Amino acid sequence: MKKILFIAFIFCWAGVWAQTPLPKFSINGGARAVYFADRLAISGDTTTLPRENSGHVLADLGVNVRPNAATEVQAMVRIRNDYGGFWGSGVSFDIRQLQVKGLIQNRFKYTVGDMDYALTPFTMYRTAPLLDVLDGVPALQLFQQQMAGYDVFMNQNGSWRTQGASLDFGLLFRQGPARMSNALFAMRLRPSFGGAATEQWAYGGRSELQWDATPLRLAGTLIAVRDMPGTSTQTNLYQSSVLTTDGDFGNGLLRLHWEAGSSLARFADTAFTQKTDFFYALKLKVGKRWELSYREVGPDFFSPAAQTTAYNPAGIPRSFRTIGNDRQLRAASIYDYSREAGLYRAGWNTSLGNDQSNYLLLDPFGEATPNRRGITLAWEPELQLKGLSLAVSTALFSEIRGSGTNELTRFSRAEINLAYVFRKTDVKIMYRDQRTWRSSANVEVPDFSVQQPWWTVNIGHQFSDIFRFDASLLQVQSTGFVFDAIRNAQNEIIDFTGRTLNYRELLPVAAISYKAFGKSTLQLGIVASAINQSGAELNLRSGFLAYFIQF
């Protein structure tokens, strides 16, 4: 038995340690300066002031200290000054990051403090399916990434910013799998505030086996969320556990990826409602151009760290917060999600919340959206015309458990992405057709039928290496009849609100950008948002000037 056990602890930390001498002290961070001149127009609104101007300049100053070859300390402070806040008023100082990481005996890597952590799409992943639409609008995408996303620590790998500790280590084997990498973590999600709330922690780990002789990778992941007993007077405590296994097999022509697992959630109600369910997802890549996937996520599969959307659909924007003569709170739109960090979540939700029918019905909670079963096919054909690329995908899903009826709701999505580069001009077009339908067996109940087409068009021209112009148009739309599910804290549907959907959001954007240095961008432009909901129109316009730099 011992023969096949590890022969050595291994650890490679990006070659940072020992191989490359790094300075013991360095400064890093970022800075930005933005200014928005906003204008609102609603017909008949004589109360709301039509103009709002806002802007700020901030600097995130990070200090990176390496007292020895095995330790690194990173601290970052944020200094922010809103325009008009001279002489101290309006100036804020915050701690943005504190982190210590290092090596123990050159074998174990540890991190303590702030951590950006991601696991798999079904265990811990910061999902944001609505933001996919910004792929075709580079100016808004830059805002989303450099303002809202940057402020709440969103990363391309779907990590969540948490506080806690992690430990990573690896093993090498003589036979069987070549190596095994392991990660353990514990995160404090909620403090007890002196007993006012129940302290909540998440903990778990991941082990991954990699074979060299065969193209095989196997991994297992566990994440558990627990209310900690004794930290408040509450005796009804929330518990959630998600256990999954994932892996890859094959290379070259055929490559199979899978993940499967189950969840158990025990809610903090007096009935101790307990839900358990499972999921599995398979993805087969054929060559470089075809991809076929199937996934089934059970109706009671609950994974808070994977199903909590990065943005908060119920958030209220700061800009033009109340509108209309009756001072209604304004609902957030794509325009707001592209620039307001306050509309993003910093932690996980243990409940799904209500449906988000204005934008998405197939996967409102990302890949781990519960109660879905279906197939996706993607194809990227090889085209003869130079500079032209095309990507096509289609998906067909259905519910697993009916909502209010035995009839299952069905979902389809077809998307086409076309890009063409001609000399210094590029054109990018995306069209996504999304449909949701369910026939009602009872003539008195309306049919569930929604169409949600999205499209974006972007025309960009690269004047020189540093100057670029983009003109984009984005539209999302929802029309039809929908039944919005109302859920309780235990994720059980307690009611349905049937309503006619007639929503359209159109965003034209034009921006010129200047990139003088590697990680800096100066952008000047205009954006408008025209929202028509059931005949009521809301028009927002903004002129903006923004500068972002990372160092």
Place this chain on the structure above:
Amino acid sequence: MRHLFFTLTLLSIWSCQRDLDPAGPQLTDLYGNFRVLEPLTQSAPEIDFSTGQQAHFTARLSILADWQIQITGRTSGAVKRIIGRSRTIDITNASWAGETTDFPTFREEACDVRLTFTGHTDTLRTAITITGIRILDATVLDDFENGLRPEWTSFVQTGADMKFVGVSTPPLAEGAQYYRMGGTVGWDWLKGLLGLTASAFNSTNGFGLSADAGSVYFNGIFRQKAGLNNGIVLLRFREDDNGDGVHTDGGEDMWAIEIRPGINWSLESIKYIDLVTLVNGLPAGALGNGVHEPQKLFQIDVLFLANPTSGYAECDMDLLAFSRNEPMKP
């Protein structure tokens, strides 16, 4: 060992069983048309509650609906309401053992029964006749049908317009009489008090109550004269903790509760274990062993109080009783 994790994961998946019943309320209940499929009927035209009989009502609807059955006594005016949310009304959700929702209690009388629905104008009607009234499953201290029971001791201040008498003027609560306490005493909160010892009541220790303080309920029906809100009924429960045959003031437990009645007759029920020690109306530490021991209840006091500067005060009470396991259902 390395494969244990993956085996556990697969086992946990296979062990899951899915509930595939539709989630949430039925859409047909929410969005279907409301129709009465079967009319309202009673289980029998006549009912004798004194023999333990129960009546029930039936009806069937096309969709889930919030409904209310109201039974009104033609002679007494007593009202019983049964509410529910269902498609089917039957013995499981619409049975009646002769209890009252709005006092007075029912008599032997004919009753009108009306079924109404929230959000729908339909009203269904039927009738039922009570041939025997409900017999209370309770230890009744006094129903005041003949004024005050002679076992009570009473003290009434010498104030103005003092009333500590049995009254038969409607509206009634239970039976034909209730007890009225009223008067003006400008120098003292206390207008009068009644005391009833266990030995005088039934010569049984602790009024024959169970030793389980969590299962014993004290009940009474109270109201206050319309236009007044200054009357307070203070109920005190004196225990004989040491079993010496007397209650020692300040040395043995005296639990209490203050009731400030509204203008309509209302049943007040309190679990014995929830009684507290009150000193000048405020919760205080126990005076005796601190254990709720209904089996050692020595005496019950009913004190009628009002702020001496507030003028005339008047409260009525009826049907003081202990019940077991649940509040009394008159």
